Amino acid sequence: MTAAAYLAIYAGxxxxxxxxxxxxxxxxxxxxxxxxxxxxxxxEHPYRAAYGGSYFETQEWWxxxxxxxxxxxxxxxxxxxxxLKSLREFNRRLWLPxxxxxxxxxxxxxxxxxxxxxxxxxxxxxGPNAAKFVSLLALIAKSIGAAAAxxxxxxxxxxxxxxxxxxxxxxxxxxxxxxxxLLFIAACTLLIGGYLLRAPGTASLGECARxxxxxxxxxxxxxxxxxxxxxxxxxxxxxxxxHMAHFIAKYxxxxxxxxxxxxNERGSTIEGKVxxxxxxxxxxxxxxxxxxxxxxxxxxxxxxxxEESRK
Amino acid sequence: MSGTxxxxxxxxxxxxxxxxxxxxxxxxxxxxxxxxxxxxxxxxLSEQTKSRYECGLDDTCAVNIPKPKTREEEAQLVARFLSxxxxxxxxxxxxxxxxxLLLTMEHCTGCQxxxxxxxxxxxxxxxxxYRPAFRSEIVRRLYFKHAKRGGLLSAWxxxxxxxxxxxxxxxxxLAYRCxxxxxxxxxxxxxxxxxxxxxxxxxxxxxxxxxxxREIHENGSMLQLRAGSSTGMTAEIVKDNVAFIDEDISERxxxxxxxxxxxxxxxxxxxxxxxxxxxxxxxxxxxxxxLTLAGVNWTMSSELAAYDAINYGLWYDDAQFARVAxxxxxxxxxxxxKRIVLGECGHAHKALCxxxxxLLTGDLHIPRETYLPLLRDIVLSGKIKFDPTRNDFPVTLHxxxxxxxxxxxxxxxxxxxxxxCPQFREMEPHGVDNYCCGGxxxxxxxxxxxxxxxxxxxxxxxxxxxxxxxxxxxxxxxxPKYLCAPCSNCKGxxxxxxxxxxxxxxxxxxxxxxxxxxxxxxxxxxPGFIDWEWR
Numbered sequence: 113m114t115a116a117a118y119l120a121i122y123a124g125x126x127x128x129x130x131x132x133x134x135x136x137x138x139x140x141x142x143x144x145x146x147x148x149x150x151x152x153x154x155x156e157h158p159y160r161a162a163y164g165g166s167y168f169e170t171q172e173w174w175x176x177x178x179x180x181x182x183x184x185x186x187x188x189x190x191x192x193x194x195x196l197k198s199l200r201e202f203n204r205r206l207w208l209p210x211x212x213x214x215x216x217x218x219x220x221x222x223x224x225x226x227x228x229x230x231x232x233x234x235x236x237x238x239g240p241n242a243a244k245f246v247s248l249l250a251l252i253a254k255s256i257g258a259a260a261a262x263x264x265x266x267x268x269x270x271x272x273x274x275x276x277x278x279x280x281x282x283x284x285x286x287x288x289x290x291x292x293x294l295l296f297i298a299a300c301t302l303l304i305g306g307y308l309l310r311a312p313g314t315a316s317l318g319e320c321a322r323x324x325x326x327x328x329x330x331x332x333x334x335x336x337x338x339x340x341x342x343x344x345x346x347x348x349x350x351x352x353x354x355h356m357a358h359f360i361a362k363y364x365x366x367x368x369x370x371x372x373x374x375x376n377e378r379g380s381t382i383e384g385k386v387x388x389x390x391x392x393x394x395x396x397x398x399x400x401x402x403x404x405x406x407x408x409x410x411x412x413x414x415x416x417x418x419e420e421s422r423k
Numbered sequence: 424m425s426g427t428x429x430x431x432x433x434x435x436x437x438x439x440x441x442x443x444x445x446x447x448x449x450x451x452x453x454x455x456x457x458x459x460x461x462x463x464x465x466x467x468l469s470e471q472t473k474s475r476y477e478c479g480l481d482d483t484c485a486v487n488i489p490k491p492k493t494r495e496e497e498a499q500l501v502a503r504f505l506s507x508x509x510x511x512x513x514x515x516x517x518x519x520x521x522x523x524l525l526l527t528m529e530h531c532t533g534c535q536x537x538x539x540x541x542x543x544x545x546x547x548x549x550x551x552x553y554r555p556a557f558r559s560e561i562v563r564r565l566y567f568k569h570a571k572r573g574g575l576l577s578a579w580x581x582x583x584x585x586x587x588x589x590x591x592x593x594x595x596x597l598a599y600r601c602x603x604x605x606x607x608x609x610x611x612x613x614x615x616x617x618x619x620x621x622x623x624x625x626x627x628x629x630x631x632x633x634x635x636x637r638e639i640h641e642n643g644s645m646l647q648l649r650a651g652s653s654t655g656m657t658a659e660i661v662k663d664n665v666a667f668i669d670e671d672i673s674e675r676x677x678x679x680x681x682x683x684x685x686x687x688x689x690x691x692x693x694x695x696x697x698x699x700x701x702x703x704x705x706x707x708x709x710x711x712x713x714l715t716l717a718g719v720n721w722t723m724s725s726e727l728a729a730y731d732a733i734n735y736g737l738w739y740d741d742a743q744f745a746r747v748a749x750x751x752x753x754x755x756x757x758x759x760x761k762r763i764v765l766g767e768c769g770h771a772h773k774a775l776c777x778x779x780x781x782l783l784t785g786d787l788h789i790p791r792e793t794y795l796p797l798l799r800d801i802v803l804s805g806k807i808k809f810d811p812t813r814n815d816f817p818v819t820l821h822x823x824x825x826x827x828x829x830x831x832x833x834x835x836x837x838x839x840x841x842x843x844c845p846q847f848r849e850m851e852p853h854g855v856d857n858y859c860c861g862g863x864x865x866x867x868x869x870x871x872x873x874x875x876x877x878x879x880x881x882x883x884x885x886x887x888x889x890x891x892x893x894x895x896x897x898x899x900x901x902x903p904k905y906l907c908a909p910c911s912n913c914k915g916x917x918x919x920x921x922x923x924x925x926x927x928x929x930x931x932x933x934x935x936x937x938x939x940x941x942x943x944x945x946x947x948x949x950p951g952f953i954d955w956e957w958r
Contacts, residue, residue, distance in 0.1 A: 141519035146781045148619070150609050150882065151831040151855045164855030166831025171796040172762065195642070201537035202610035205695030275533075281549065283430055286562050288580035331476060352578065358613045361530035365614025369523045373831075376780045378434075378788045387784045391520040396516060397506065398633035400645070401742045409518075413745035413782065418649035 113338040114329050121324055124345030131352025132360060138362045143392075145383040147374045154188040155181045166373065178375060185371070192366075209274060213267025213296075219260035226253035227321035230388075235324055250318050259318065261304035292356060299343040306336030350422040378396070428551050432436075433561055433593045434585040438479040438490070441552055448548040450454035450884055453672070454898065455890045456924060457531070463633065463923060465591040465880065467874040481552060483601040483877040485869055486636050488592055496950075497588035500632070504591045505569055507631030511623055512570045519741050524623055527615040528566045531559065536619050537607035542858045543600065545886035555607040555617035561590070562620050586820065595634060595945075598624035602629050602863035602882055603738060604824040609855070615628035621864075634738050638867045643735040644743040648750070650670070652697040652731035661730050663827070664700050665707065665723070672708035676948040680711045685758065686722035692760040693721050693794075694775075696911035699936075702912065703958070709938035710766060712948075717801040722758065729754030732771035737778060739865045748779035755789045763791040767936045769823030769910035770863075773830055793826065795909070798941065799835035802842060808946040811843050816903055817861035818844040818940065819893040821886070821917070822857035823910035831855070836937055837910060843944040844905075850889040858885045862916025870919075879923045883916060899933045903955055909937040910914050 152164035160166065162186050167173040193199040196214060200207045202325070226249060233246050272293045275285045314334040315323060318340075323331030333341070351357055376382045390410040394403040400417045407415075428441050435441070444640045446459035456462055468478055477488040491497045510516035511524065537555040538544050547553045564584040567573040573581065584590070601621035608616035613820050628634040647653045652661065662684060669680045683689070692712070699706040723730055728750035735745025755763050765772050776791045801807065820840060826832045833854045840847040850857070860867070861883025869878070879887075894904045906921075907912045916933040933955060941953040 113794065118472075140458060140524040142525065143514050145522045148520070148523055148607055148616075149777070150720050151828055151833075153831065160831075164828070164831055165833045168793055168830055168832050169634060171792065171800055172790070173792065174790045181887070185929040196612060197609060198612040199534070199790055202539055203534060203612075205606065206534055206536070211440070214897055253660050267598040280535045280538065280554075281533060282558055283554075284531075284535070284582075286580060291531065296715070307639050314780050328879045333802055355532060358530040359435050361526050361612055365526050365530070365616075369526070369616070369816060370608070370614055376783060376788070382781065383784055383788075387626065390782070390784070392515040392518055394510070394516040394744070396510060397503065398630050399631065400640075403516075403630075403742070409745070412742050413749050416746060418645055 113335055114331055115331050117338045117341040118324050118327055118329075121340040124347075125350040127164045127349035128352055131349070132264075132357065135352055135357055139361070139368075143389045144382065145369075147372065148369055150253075150370050151372055153371050154180065154184040154373065155350075156184070157181060157183055157279055174375070177374075189333050203334040206271075209267050209270035211267070212263045213271060215258045216263025216265075216267055216300075219256050219263060222315075223253050227317050228325075231321035231325050234318060246318065250316065257307070258304060259368065262379035264300045265297050268293045268300075272297070272301035288354070292354065295343070295347050295350075299340060301345050302336060302340030302343055304340075306334055306338070306340045310334035310337055347415040357369070359390055362381065430557070430560060430564070430582070430584060432598075434587050434600065435479075436587065436589055436591075438473075438477065439600070439937070440479060440588065442550055442625070444482055444550065444881070446545060446880070449880060450546045450548060450549070450888070452888055453885065453895065454870075455929065456887075456891070457951050460881070461877075463957075465876045468872055472872050477596070479589060480593045480596040481600070481877070483513060483874050484596065484872045485532060485874050486595055487871060488595055488634060489586060491620055498948055500747040501586060501588055501591055503632050504627070508565060508570050508629040508678065511627055512566070516623075516743075517623075517626075520619065523616055523619055525742045527559065527565050527617075527619055530613050531556065531563065531580060531615045532613060533560070534612065535628075536610055536612055537615075538612040540606045541883035542604070542606070543602065543882050546881050548576045552597075554875045558594070558601070558624070559620040561594060561597075561619045562624065572666065591931060594624060597621075597627050598628065598638065599865075601860040602824075602866060603659035604859035604863050605829060606824075606856075606858070607826060610697070618886070626741060628743060629740040634867055636865065636871070638737055638868045638871070639735045640743075643733075643865075643868070644740065646733055647728050647733065647735075648743075648746060651727045651729075653733055653735065654682075654701050654730075654731070656697055656698045656700070658730065659702060659922065661697065662725060664704070668708045670698065670703045670713060671704065674889060676709075676712060676945075676952060678712060678716070678948060680708070680715055680786060681842040682707075682711045683722045687758050688721035689720050689721055689758065689760045691721040691722055691762060691764045691797075692729075692755050692758060693766060694732040694765050694771070695723075695766035696733050696771060698733070698911045698915070702918075703936065705747075705912075705939055705952070706767060708799065709936070709942040709952070711941055712945075713798065713807070713938060716807050716945075719797075721764075721800075722760065724754040724758060726750070726757065730767045730869035732775070735769060735775035735793045735865060737770050738773045744774065744778070745782055746777060748782055749915050751775055752779070752783065752787045755816075756786060760789070763789060764794050765791065765913075766794055766795060767909045767911055767938065769825035769912060772823075773825035774830070777830055793830070793835075795826075795832055795833050795937075797806075798938065799837060799838050802941060808845055811845055811944055811945045812891070812944040813950060814818070814844045814940055814944045815846060816905060817846045817848065817894055817897050817906045818907055819848050819850055819890065821850070821860060821890075821906060821908040821910075821913055822853055822855075823908070823913050824859050824863055825858065825911065827857055828855045839937065839941065840907065848893055858889060860886050860910075860916040861920070862912055867912045867915040867919070875919060875923070878916070879920045882918045886916075887920060894930075894932065895945050898930055900929060903933060905936040905940070905953070906932060907937055907940060908934055913947050933957070
């Protein structure tokens with residue numbers, strides 16, 4: 113069980129990272145798109161950001177430098193990431209279950225960080241003070257871990273109920289969505305149950321982490337907790353291949369679409385990218401487009417179908 | 424209302440509408456339209472229309488797609504749709520919106536937050552068909568199944584759907600049941616954009632299958648590129664009309680006005696929505712008067728398409744969009760003007776100031792801006808003397824989506840109204856949280872079959888509720904009320920909707936632009952520029 117759990121953890125993390133990287137690259141490599149921002153933009157002047165104003169509210173806006181109020185942007189991002197602000201504001205019924213679920217995930221990530229830190233402390237420091245510190249950390253990690261599991265299971269269960277009973281959600285719920293939530297419930301239940309009910313002599317959280325770092329198969333991991341680790345690792349590996357990877361998408365949808373008001377100025381990088389895209393040769397079939405695969409977008413944009421048909 | 428529909432219903436092989444709405448199903452309105460009986464009755468689609476065109480979606484028909492005569496023809500149309508679907512996800516064909524489209528396709532969690540923000544969904548009585556994600560979910564399933572060539576696992580993960588001609592025909596109509604106001608995208612916790620999905624669908628149908636509403640394509644962007652304006656006005660006709668407007672404005676205001684044409688090196692190239700010149704001549708007249716009195720060095724252009732700011736391509740076709748934008752920019756370049764200023768037309772603002780920004784290279788980088796900060800600066804500068812008591816009647820402001828939510832121009836118009844209109848009151852919500860007038864994305868000019876019935880009962884209903892609420896303290900005909908709509912398209916929708924519900928005759932709700940209010944308050948102008956004559 114121990115070796116299988118370690119292998120699952122490593123494989124899960126590797127696949128997760130590779131999957132995320134693949135997804136990030138797929139979006140990052142798409143060509144620059146036309147501007148498509150939606151106001152309010154948090155990086156505007158604070159007084160404008162408050163009501164959704166833009167630099168277009170000023171005559172000859174191009175004579176002034178573009179504002180980059182990163183503080184405003186961070187404030188909105190933190191509210192959105194930690195407290196799911198949009199959902200709270202626009203869909204209150206779904207906010208609490210979703211908040212519980214996501215906050216549980218953040219706590220779970222904190223537990224993984226804690227476990228790694230405990231393992232590192234055990235390796236780097238010795239002596240009674242270090243031991244006391246590690247014990248304290250382990251206690252904190254266990255408490256956070258328990259809270260994480262409870263939040264995730266409660267949130268996932270609540271979301272599952274909503275998806276299966278709310279007519280509004282049913283039409284857009286797929287078998288995969290139900291499976292995903294059940295997978296979270298199963299993995300977290302196994303992890304917390306397996307850990308709390310583990311047999312005497314089986315590894316604590318810190319020992320598991322230390323064992324995983326050293327691939328120490330002498331560490332005894334309880335079977336239920338081990339099964340939980342394997343299932344959780346599979347879940348982690350699976351996430352980047354589903355819409356649950358929206359934490360990646362969200363960076364692009366917000367920063368590269370919704371908040372992207374960068375100006376295209378003469379000689380700028382944006383202009384270079386636009387010029388490159390105008391060189392693409394489309395093949396749209398409707399006659400008025402005049403895309404034969406040889407004409408570029410730049411050429412199509414400067415043709416006039418009624419004039420061409422007159423000729 | 425017919426029962427709750429399922430996604431699979433869009434593939435239903437018959438051509439019967441998926442839903443039917445009655446007045447009683449719709450979101451209730453305030454007085455004087457508070458009961459379904461007081462609402463107007465819907466005109467039914469004619470038997471001829473139903474027999475000739477695909478009308479399998481709902482109570483109306485916007486696009487008039489002829490019914491295929493054979494199974495082979497249906498199969499060919501489906502094949503063309505699939506070919507277009509592939510092109511939507513290909514950078515050579517769709518670099519313009521590929522990234523946001525992919526993100527929307529691959530990350531929707533189905534939370535339905537978008538539905539809570541959609542005026543069409545709410546006004547329809549929360550009908551499943553008009554849920555913003557309903558349309559997107561169909562496209563998403565088609566994307567995973569056909570564009571990404573997904574198998575059984577993909578169908579399990581993303582859902583399955585049966586592609587056939589009835590589905591494509593319904594999807595064509597469904598692409599024209601969204602105002603592209605993007606209020607749903609503003610509220611999406613992930614940042615998915617159902618408005619974009621409707622926009623991209625329209626593009627697929629136009630650019631691949633040659634299918635688009637006649638009002639937008641043949642009589643819209645094609646006419647503009649052929650004659651110079653979607654109104655059909657050539658340069659000679661538009662100059663004649665503007666000369667007549669100058670004469671009329673000079674007489675009405677007592678101040679001599681003459682619109683300059685083709686002035687090389689002017690500071691400002693003003694481009695109006697040419698519909699103003701035809702339907703609301705007092706608007707370009709008011710502009711001419713204000714700019715003349717403020718001493719602005721301005722001009723209009725008589726180049727092809729450059730005297731009409733409209734760019735309908737924004738709603739349905741990237742190629743048409745780019746062509747019209749290029750015409751505007753080339754005219755500015757030819758005259759050597761310092762900047763382009765757009766008149767009261769929302770979609771023209773977004774088209775030229777925002778979207779076209781990433782089409783321009785080299786010497787086509789000519790600055791473009793909205794007229795609003797220029798007007799605000801003129802009004803607040805003290806150059807012109809105003810008497811706000813001339814505007815002492817209830818005024819409310821409509822925020823055109825393209826200028827406000829999609830461009831961030833929120834305050835200048837309010838600064839003007841606060842200065843010149845003592846009884847200005849906001850609609851709720853307003854600013855970037857506004858609701859569309861219901862005529863956005865081309866609906867205001869689409870009047871085939873019984874489409875206007877749908878436009879007023881459903882897409883315009885939320886705005887109508889807002890207007891009635893804004894004037895709830897003075898509903899009677901004894902108080903004339905002014906709905907300020909600084910956008911030609913929105914004005915068209917309001918003109919038609921107020922007429923439809925007879926709200927001018929019964930409640931004295933009038934509509935007009937912002938510049939008219941400015942001229943009406945000018946102390947040196949003959950009183951009564953706003954004549955309260957319905958047009």
